[in-house]
Amino acid sequence: MDELVSINPATLDEIGRTPVTSLHELDTAVRRANDVFPGWSADRALRQKLLQACADALTLRAADIVPLLVREQGKTAAEAGGEIWISAEHLTHAAEADWPDEEPGPDAAGRTARVQKIPLGAVAAVVPWNFPVFLTVAKIAPALAAGNTVVVKPAESVSLVVDTVVQLLAEILPEGVLQIVHGGPDVGRTLVEHPLIRKVSFTGSTQVGRLIMKQAAESITPVTLELGGNDPAIVLDDADIAYTAQSLARSAFFNAGQMCVAPKRAYVPAGRVDEFCQAFAAHAAALSVGDGLDPATTMGPLHSKAQLEFVHGLLDDAVARGATIVTGGGRGTDLPGYFLEPTLVRDVDDTFDLVALEQFGPVFPVVAYTSLDDVVATVDSQEFGLGASVWGTDEAAATEVAERLAAGSVWVNQHNAVEVELPFGGIKSSGFGREGGIEGIGDYLQTRVLNIKHTS
Template structure:
C-alpha cells in the first residue's frame, strides 16, 4: 500500500508512515460526514458539551502529542506544548461562544420574517505543516461548534501528528463527524472538488490558495483562505528601542521563523539602527540550535530542504548586494537537518528580495528610514496584508500609525499576539475570511430567511 513517509527535519531519520487515502476512501469519508450532518447540526448544547470535552482531551493527552509534533515538524518541545495549549483554548472558546440562531426580520404589512443562521454542511479543512495541530483545531473547533461536519487533509509531511489529534478527538465525537484523509495534491483537489463539500478552509501559501480558490469555484464552494504574510515592524522615533528589539528577537524566530505572522523585517529610524541591532544581536546570542527534543534547544530546524535552501538563497543574495550579517549566518549545529541559526542583517532596503519576499525563516532584516510616510507607503504597496506591528512610547500616536496600515491585524508594542478570542485573517494576497473570535464561527454559518405572509 502506498504511504506517506514522515522525516524528522533535525535528524533526517524516518518518523513513521501513513497510508495514502484512495479516491474511493475519500468519497466514503465525505459521504459519511454528509450523512451524519443532519443529526449533528440539531443540538448546540450537546455540541458545546463535546467541545469542552475535546479541550480537556487535548490538555490531558499533551504528552502523547508533543513528541510526535517535535519529531515530525521540528519545533522545540516548549513550542509544541504551547501549540497544544492554544489548541485546547480554541475548543474552550468554541464551547463558550454564543450567537443568535435566529432573529426577527424588519416588519412589513401582512408578513413577518425570521433571519436564521444555519450550518453549511461538510467542511474541508486543508492544513499546512508549520503549526499542524493549532491550524487544524482553529478550523475544526468553530466548524463543529457551528454544526458542521469536517474532513481534514493535512500537509503530507505532518500526517502522523494530525492523524493522532484527529483520532483523539474522534473518540469523543459521534462517528463520522470528524474524519481525516491523507495524500498529496491529487487527494487535496479531490476533497476540495467533491460535490458534497460545502466549504473549504485553507491555510498555506498564496500560490496554493489561488489554486484552491479556482478548484472550489467549479462548484461555487465558499472558501476561507489564510495565506502568506510579510509582516513589518515599524519602530517609531519615540520607541523604547531596547524593548522593541528584545521583543522582536523573541517573536521573529519562534518556530524557526516559520510563522505567517512572525515579524519578518523592521523599519528603524536611521539614528537608532545601531542600538536596535546591538540589542537584537545580544538577545539572539544565547540561542541554541538543535533537535527540538533536546531540552536545551531554543530553536529547531527549518521544516524541509526546499524551505532551508530558499531562505539561504535570499541571505546569500542580500550579502552579495552589500548587506551585512550582524549576527548568525551559520548552521549552528553539526546535526544533518535543515538548520540555519538566527540571523540578523542590516544594510538592506526594500529592493532586496530578502525584504520584499516572504522568506519564512530565521533571517531578520533591518531597514533604516528617515521618513515615516515613505515607510507606510511601502508597507501598504506590498501584496500582503496579514499582520504588522508599531512600536512607540506614546500609545495614541502609535495607534494612529497602526490605523494607517492595510493589514488584518496590527499590534502596538507587541507582535504575533494571536488570541483565540479575537478574529484573525488577512486582506489582499493574504486571503480573506476570519478564524478566531465569534467571527471565526460565523464564517461557518450561512443566512436563511423565512418570510411568511399571513393568510388570516
C-alpha cells in the same frame, strides 16, 4: 499501498509512515460526513458538551502528543506544548461561544420574517505544516460548534501528528462528524472539488491559495483563506529599543521563523539602526539551535530541505548585493538536519527579495528609514496584508500610525499576539475570512431568511 514518510527535520531519521487515502475512500468519507450532518447540526447543546470534552482530552494527552509534534515538525518542546495549550483553548472557546440562531426581520404588515444563521454542511479543512495541531483545531473547532461536519486534509509531512489528534477527537464525537484523509495534491484537489463539500478552509501559501480558489470555483464552494504574510515592524523614533529588540527577536525566531504572522522585517530610524542591531543581535545570538527534544534547545530546525534552501537563497542573494550579516548565518549545530542560526541582516532595502518576499525562516532584515510617511506608503503598496506592528513609547502616536496600515491585525508594542477570543485573518494577498472569536464561527454559518405570509 502508497505511503507518506515522515522525517525528523533535526536528525533526518524516519519516524513513521501514513497510508495515502484512495480517492474512493475520500469519496466515502465525504459522503459519510454529509449523511451525519443533519443529526449533528440539530443539537447545539450536545455539540458544546462534546467540544469541551475534546478540549479536556487534548490537554490530558499533551504529554504523548508533544514529542511527536517536535519530532515530525521540528519545533522545540516548549513551543509544541504551547501549541497544544492554545489548541485546547480554541476548543473551549468554541464550546462556550454563544450567538443567536435567528433574529426577527423588519416589521411588515401581513408577514413575519426571520433571519436565520444555519450551518453549511460538510467542510474541508486543509492544514499546513508549520503549526499542524493548532491550525487543524482552529478550523475544526468553530466548524463543529456551528453544526458542520469536517474532513481534514493535512500537509503530507505532518500526517502522523495531525492523524493522532484528529483520531483522538473523533473518538469523542459521533461517527463521521470528524474524519481525516491523507495524500498529496491529487487528494487535496479531489476533496476541494467534491460536490458535497460546502466550504473549504485553507491555511498556507498565497500561491496554493489561488489554486484552491480556482478548484473551489468549479462548484461555487465558499472558501476561507489564511495565506502568506510579510509582516513589517515599524520602529518609531521614540521607541524603547531594548524592549522592542527583545520582543521582536522573540517573535521573529519563534518556530524558527516559520510563522505566517511573525515579524519578518523591521523599519528603523536611520539614527537608531546601530543601537537596534546591537540589542537585537544579542538576543538572537543567545538562542540555542538544536533538536527540539533537547531541553537546552531554544530554536529548532527549519521543517524541510526545500524551506532551508529557499531561505538560504534569499540570504545569499542579499549578501551578494551588499547586505551585512550582523549575527548568524551558520548552522549552529553539528546535527545533520535543516538548520540555520538566527540571523540578523542590515544594509538592505525593499528592492531586496529578502525584504520584499515572505522568507519564512530565521533571517530578519533591518531597513533604515528617514521618512515615516514613505515607510507607511511602501508597506501599504505591497501585496501582503496579514499583520503589522508599530513600536513607540508615545502610545497615542504609535496607535495613529497603526491605524494607517492595511492589515488584518495591527499591534502596538507587540507582535503576533493571536488570541482565541479575537478574529484573525488577512487582506489583499494574505487572504480573506476570519478564524477565532465569534467571527470565526460566523465564517461557518450561512444566512437564510424565513419569510411567512399570513393568510388569515
